[in-house]
Amino acid sequence: MRIFGSFLATGLLLLQSLSSASPLACPDSIDCSFTRADVSPAQVARELGRKLSRAVLIYGPGDSRYTEAIARYQQYNPPNIQIVVQPGTEEDVAEIVKYANKNSIPFLTVNRGHSLISTLNRFRGLQIDMASLRAITINSGGKTAWLQGGAYGQEVIDTLWARGYVATTGSCACVGILGPGLGGGYGRYQGLHGLVSDNFVTLRVVLADGTRTTVSQRTNPDLFWAMKGAGHNFGIVTSVELQIHPRNLSTWYYKNYFWTGDKLERVIEQVNRLSNNGTGPVQMALQSGTYLMDPTISTTEAVVAWSFGWSGAQRDAARYLAPFDAIPAVRVQDGNIPYTQIPQAQGSGVDDPLCATGFSHQHGHAGLWQWNAKTQRAIYDLFNRNIQARPAFNTSLVLLEAYALQGVKAVNPSTSSFPWRNAFNVMGVISVNYRPDPSLDAAAFRWRTQTRDLWRADQPGTKPLTYVNYAYGDESLESIYGDSLPRLRRLKAKYDPHGRFSYYNAIPAGK
Template sequence: MVRLFSLAALSLTLLQSLVTASPFPCLNGHCSYTRANLTPEIVARELGPQLSRNSSIFGPDDARWVEATTRYQEYNRPHISMVVEPAREDDIPKIVKYANKNSLDFLTVNRGHSLSGFNGNFSGIQISMDLLRDITINKGGKTAWFQGGTYDQQVIDELFEQGYVATTGSCSCVGMMGPGLGGGHGRYQGRYGLISDNLVTLHVVLADGTAITVSEKSHPDLLWAMKGAGHNFGIVTSFELNIYPRLVDTWYYRNYVWTQDKLETVFEEINRFHNNGTEPVDMAYEVGVYTMNYSVSSTEAVIWWSFAYSGSQEDAQKYLTPFDNIEAVSVEDGNVPYPEIPGRTGSGLDDFVCSPGYDHMVAQVGTFTWNVTTQRQVYDLFNQKIQEQPAMNRSSVTMEGYSTEGVRAVDARTSGFPWRDAYNHLGFITIAYPPDASLDEFALEWRVQHRDLWNQGQPGRLPTTYVNYAWGDEPIESVYGYEPWRLEKLRSLKAKYDPHGRFNHYNPITRG
């Protein structure tokens, strides 16, 4: 009798252990025993036959591993046990269901450009979208379908060739849906709004592996949430996006390099140019950077500033004359087809901003106007830190300014994006260096000092954080909005569509 009781207790303990390890029902018998030590070979044998031809499952011993798992952000990188590369969209529900049945976390990766400092909290399968990059323009040319693996430069090139443009991010190498699910600032936002404002239909795989269509007619509540907080809710396997006729064949750009003694004058002119958010729609994007340029100085960072105008030099000149009057070290300019603009203005595929393999400590702020005194303090801190740690000489402080007319034209209550009227500019620091744990504490301290300076330069304003530039330690309200109704709605939808927090690996609404 004692022996029977002991066996029963042992069985109960084992059952409780298995239930804890596997939060989802085991529908095919695979969870009869713990699956914690699944190898890529086992998964390939079990899951592989369920996937379409040309899909792949591989681990660290495969020749494709390094390229598949290389990330822009190397600091605190996720722990990937294997890569699953689906060849078709309908493979993804099968992958998610298999992962759930076997207590495996999954992380969907397009271009691996996440800036978060908390990627290391993840351990599990990487679902790679590399093979899902088809683009199909719909009849009539009003919208197009994009698979979930498409990225900015690919979209810009293919649409331009066929006479169209679309709202994309400003950086060539970033996937479309990475920024798109968080709003998506870009060069066409002044005319057409954010990437998310142009989403018509989404094909989404939910946390339980169910594939659904999300639109104004089907799951409109989820469409609202995906337009600004979408990383929390599902995997977008493809999406229908508004596209627009190519109105001009060439854009004009002008890049200036100024020395630090021109700093106050530059920011005074930038503030006048923006005029509290009334900058011209066609002067679509301007960006400034504090960066080391050793051909100019080995001890003082330069101020590099770039303007991109949708049209001719003649039309752009009236906006640029005040900046021409500031003596520059160098000026570069030209009229080029729109697909060349990212590469000419510092965010092309070959620019450092697209170089993987570095640690990036990031801090970000939104602001209506640049506090000139604060900008001097930020510059001086940047200069000081680079001199103390020369290994960080690829670091930069970036000040982005977009035309905002198209963004503000959309009713703020109609999407999960919370910041339509909260800032005209985005500022962020990227403290970049080859991975070296001995430098991390220095960089993390600098990151906080920098963020504090920017926020102290805006007395009376609550901090705002663009989710796509978030580090992960910011207050939730600063990322998803201070309006109580907005967070309540997002959390309610999170409980409805992702009750177990399977999509909690990137700036989650619910933490812990």
């Protein structure tokens, strides 16, 4: 089903050896730091492969699998991956980390490659690709399930739904469970069950030194706190025990509207009323607005599209959507469908543009209390001017997200490092999208910054607030981690003093 989405159009350098003689392997009894400057993928396979399971894969740029393995959603400033190691078991991950540390090889763990951050070009080294670790096991009693570190949204949704369960996942079906979850994890079921990280029960983690450990409220509770909001900085989660919930519904209802730009103010007024400062109906799981170009409607200005996902029956949603029905739309789509199809219906399915690889994205983000119609008009007009000036930007988007918040705000903020539980109600994202072209980077960044600054100006006297999974890389750490930052810095010194996990909104060690 292609519905809404069809319109959402340091370390050591790992170098191939230049001589016929290979460098000597590093004996286990010797620390070979800064000695392996010419280690090749083939040699890593020989040295490391013998310590790993038979299912492991190790290859480099000369392999036919390499291009697909390093494909990313964010192609602006990508990491420089010299070697790919795909563990076949959870135990393999620890051995890979130990080997990389012994040989001073930086490592970066990748699940689905959907991070937005623009600073990964600082990385050059070995990619730990979690693609083979995707097992999903429902525990007896049906209260929790074990998900391996490579599991992603759509397969978790499909597997659990077929067994009569649901779980908190990110809103994009293509992203991993743990990518969003380690940063908190916004998603459609959060109004009922909280953030993805609020549903963590137990984590199996490989620490920076290659140690395997269990993390939960009872075991390593300080690290458990850190992993629920800033987990990318502290370890590799090889599997997570996640709370699951009876699905209780056979279908969800969705409704997508497409309006011309002259309706913008009326739409914003009704959206704010529906959200009601974060207290709107819990069944309105996600309402997502988008400014985008749709040449079937207009070639000169953006369409204002809005998608509503309702966890329940159409008849119950009708009274909340009646004000939007009263605003004349160019096109309306709706339906009662299983939850497994809702991501695609709302434009965030695995085959939709929000999941496509190979584009540069200059994006900016702001957390806000509500939408300001005057500001949204300015952002809309800015969007149109930039598209007209540079048609190469014509797949760009402005996203306006509002999730149900009751389940998030019901959780005690002290239980996790996620800092923004009660700080904002809606989120704005500008994503300037284009095929990689350095000549366009400056203009794209300027547009992105202007849009973000318009949102920030809406809240005078309030410090900028950034959801870590939407961060670009130029935000302050205080705007990302809030009041949790001092404690996170102390825990960084305890668990990762040498900064092995420092490529994603890195937290420096501190006292």
